[in-house]
Amino acid sequence: MNEKFHLAQGSSHTPVEKGGMRIYNMRFCPYGQRSLLVGTAKGIDFEVVNVNLVDKPDWFLALNPLGQVPTLEYSDGRILAESLIVSEYLDEIGDSTRPLQSKDPFQRSRDKMLMERFNMVINPLFKVMLNLHKPDLDLSPFDKMLDNLETFEKELVSRGTKFFGGDKPGLLDYMIWPWFERFEILFAMGNESKLKIPQSRFPRLFKWTNEMLEDEAVKTWWLPLDAHVQYLKARLFGPVDYDFLARQPQSNI
The missing domain is CATH 1.20.1050.10 (Glutathione S-transferase Yfyf (Class Pi); Chain A, domain 2)
Structure with missing residues (x-):
C-alpha cells in the first residue's frame, strides 16, 4: 500500500467517486486505524484520504465539525463519524459471511x-x-x-x-x-x-x-515500531510531520 500525503489547509475537497465510499484517516491515529481494519476485514471497497489534524482543511471541518478521524463519506453526501460507530456500521454492511459480532x-x-x-x-x-x-x-x-x-x-x-x-x-x-x-x-x-x-x-x-x-x-x-516512535517524537518535540512515510522512496508500508 503506497502512503498518501495528508491534506491540509488550502487543499480542495475532491468529490467521492459516484457510488463510492471514502474514509478520512490520519496515518498514525489508532482511532482511524480501527475502521480501516474493519473495512478491510469485511472486504469493503473504500478510498482512504489522509488529513492533517494540526492544520485541518476547512472542507474537512465542514464535513465533520469535530475534525476527527475516522470520518466516512459517501458520494451522495452521507457522513458518519466516531470510530466505534463507523466500525460497527462497516461490519453490518460488509461481507455477511464474515460477521465480526456475536449473534448472541x-x-x-x-x-x-x-x-x-x-x-x-x-x-x-x-x-x-x-x-x-x-x-x-x-x-x-x-x-x-x-x-x-x-x-x-x-x-x-x-x-x-x-x-x-x-x-x-x-x-x-x-x-x-x-x-x-x-x-x-x-x-x-x-x-x-x-x-x-x-x-x-x-x-x-x-x-x-x-x-x-x-x-x-x-x-x-x-506500522513498524520505528515509524510510531518517529511520529511520537515529532508530537513531543515538534514540528509534527505526518508525511515522512510518504516521502520515503517506494514506501510500501
Missing part, C-alpha cells in the same frame, strides 16, 4: 462493554506516552494501565478461544488492536525496563498479539 445479544453487549472498558487502558497509556520526554516521568499511569489490562487477559482465558471473536478476530479484537501495536513505544522511547509489559503477567495477551500480527487486515494497516 448478551455476548455482543459484553463485547461493547469491554470496548468501553478499554478506555481505562487507553487513557493512562496516553498519559505516559505524552510525558516520555520528561526526566521525572510518573510511572503510576503505567501501573494503572497494567492493572486494567488484566481484565482482558482474564477475559481471553475465560473464553478459551484464539481471539476475543473466536477462531478469527472479531470487532472487539480490532477495536483494541491499535494500542497493542503501540505498547512497545514506551520501552523504546522511555529506555526504562519498568515500561516493558511483563509477558509473565499477560501470557495469553502476548500469544494473542502474535496471532493478530498474522491477520491480513492487521498486516495491511500495521
Whole structure:
C-alpha cells in the first residue's frame, strides 16, 4: 500500500467517486486505524484520504465539525463519524459471511462493554506516552494501565478461544488492536525496563498479539515500531510531520 500525503489547509475537497465510499484517516491515529481494519476485514471497497489534524482543511471541518478521524463519506453526501460507530456500521454492511459480532445479544453487549472498558487502558497509556520526554516521568499511569489490562487477559482465558471473536478476530479484537501495536513505544522511547509489559503477567495477551500480527487486515494497516516512535517524537518535540512515510522512496508500508 503506497502512503498518501495528508491534506491540509488550502487543499480542495475532491468529490467521492459516484457510488463510492471514502474514509478520512490520519496515518498514525489508532482511532482511524480501527475502521480501516474493519473495512478491510469485511472486504469493503473504500478510498482512504489522509488529513492533517494540526492544520485541518476547512472542507474537512465542514464535513465533520469535530475534525476527527475516522470520518466516512459517501458520494451522495452521507457522513458518519466516531470510530466505534463507523466500525460497527462497516461490519453490518460488509461481507455477511464474515460477521465480526456475536449473534448472541448478551455476548455482543459484553463485547461493547469491554470496548468501553478499554478506555481505562487507553487513557493512562496516553498519559505516559505524552510525558516520555520528561526526566521525572510518573510511572503510576503505567501501573494503572497494567492493572486494567488484566481484565482482558482474564477475559481471553475465560473464553478459551484464539481471539476475543473466536477462531478469527472479531470487532472487539480490532477495536483494541491499535494500542497493542503501540505498547512497545514506551520501552523504546522511555529506555526504562519498568515500561516493558511483563509477558509473565499477560501470557495469553502476548500469544494473542502474535496471532493478530498474522491477520491480513492487521498486516495491511500495521506500522513498524520505528515509524510510531518517529511520529511520537515529532508530537513531543515538534514540528509534527505526518508525511515522512510518504516521502520515503517506494514506501510500501
